[in-house]
Amino acid sequence: MAKSKFEYVRNFETDDACLPNCWVVVRVDGRSFHRFAEHHGFRKPNDDRALHLMNKCAQTVMQELKDIAIAYGQSDEYSFVFRKQSNWFKRRSSKFMTHVVSQFASSYVFYWKDYFEDQPLLYPPGFDGRVVLYPSDQNLKDYLSWRQADCHINNLYNTVFWSLVQKSGLTPVQAQKRLQGTLAGDKNEILFSEFNINYNNEPLIYRKGTVLVWQKVNQVIRKKIKIPQETDEKEVEVTRMKNIPASLHCDIIGQQFWDQYPEILTDDS
Numbered sequence: 001m002a003k004s005k006f007e008y009v010r011n012f013e014t015d016d017a018c019l020p021n022c023w024v025v026v027r028v029d030g031r032s033f034h035r036f037a038e039h040h041g042f043r044k045p046n047d048d049r050a051l052h053l054m055n056k057c058a059q060t061v062m063q064e065l066k067d068i069a070i071a072y073g074q075s076d077e078y079s080f081v082f083r084k085q086s087n088w089f090k091r092r093s094s095k096f097m098t099h100v101v102s103q104f105a106s107s108y109v110f111y112w113k114d115y116f117e118d119q120p121l122l123y124p125p126g127f128d129g130r131v132v133l134y135p136s137d138q139n140l141k142d143y144l145s146w147r148q149a150d151c152h153i154n155n156l157y158n159t160v161f162w163s164l165v166q167k168s169g170l171t172p173v174q175a176q177k178r179l180q181g182t183l184a185g186d187k188n189e190i191l192f193s194e195f196n197i198n199y200n201n202e203p204l205i206y207r208k209g210t211v212l213v214w215q216k217v218n219q220v221i222r223k224k225i226k227i228p229q230e231t232d233e234k235e236v237e238v239t240r241m242k243n244i245p246a247s248l249h250c251d252i253i254g255q256q257f258w259d260q261y262p263e264i265l266t267d268d269s
């Protein structure tokens with residue numbers, strides 16, 4: 001078929017293929033979630049419904065899209081790591097980013113009611129996305145460590161801050177002043193001496209965030225089979241091996257995690 005004279009405009013599309021041999025990280029982050037959390041009555045400092053909804057969306061992204069080796073989420077953000085050798089959409093950066101963000105955002109709306117049963121969704125939430133390439137395994141580990149350290153720092157701060165406001169009756173401004181210049185040890189001490197909270201006993205999902213890794217599980221499904229010489233179909237149970245994105249709330253900064261799950265860095269199938 002002859003090409004139309006308009007075809008040349010295709011050449012204006014720029015090549016945005018990600019550099020080969022690099023880890024491709026796509027991070028999504030809720031747009032103005034400070035406001036969104038207020039409008040939807042998120043519990044402070046952590047809302048389990050919101051965290052589990054985020055995890056569900058991320059699991060959906062991992063299942064629907066190709067080549068994601070690991071994902072990490074906390075607060076209103078999630079990072080997805082595509083395998084070094086992934087050739088999905090010829091490694092086009094815009095494809096990686098837009099597919100992750102749109103699948104995540106539509107899942108957030110789709111699954112909202114399963115997590116926020118008594119809280120209607122008041123307006124459509126948005127998410128931003130970015131793509132960052134990491135050339136070495138160490139860079140990737142450091143990236144994930146950076147996000148988990150961020151989770152810890154924010155959660156420790158928020159846990160003390162909201163204790164001061166909710167339990168000691170300080171205004172947000174007073175609580176902020178009280179915490180100005182304090183180190184992690186000081187915050188732990190305030191929690192322990194004033195609120196009888198041992199920070200280390202706070203739920204892991206708050207302190208560590210959520211890591212999603214592929215895990216093989218046996219799944220029992222019911223299947224209808226036709227038996228020769230019989231007219232009726234018979235229902236039988238069959239066990240199938242299935243790969244699912246399993247959630248962990250563990251430390252990923254130390255080496256132990258990577259020793260336990262070596263296939264995350266090595267598996268390029």
Ligand code: DGT
Pocket residue numbers: 029030031032033034035037042043044045046047048050051075076
């Ligand atoms: P952005 O990302 O620049 O559009 O603006 P924000 O407002 O989304 O800011 P960001 O992403 O730095 O911070 C996340 C906000 O989301 C933070 O203000 C608190 C809120 N948020 C996230 N998870 C929870 C939660 O479990 N409970 C409550 N109350 N708020 C949460």
Ligand code: MG
Pocket residue numbers: 029
């Ligand atoms: Mg931000």
Ligand code: MG
Pocket residue numbers: 029030031032033034076
């Ligand atoms: Mg945000």
Ligand code: MG
Pocket residue numbers: 029030075076077
């Ligand atoms: Mg954020």
Ligand code: MG
Pocket residue numbers: none
């Ligand atoms: Mg199309």
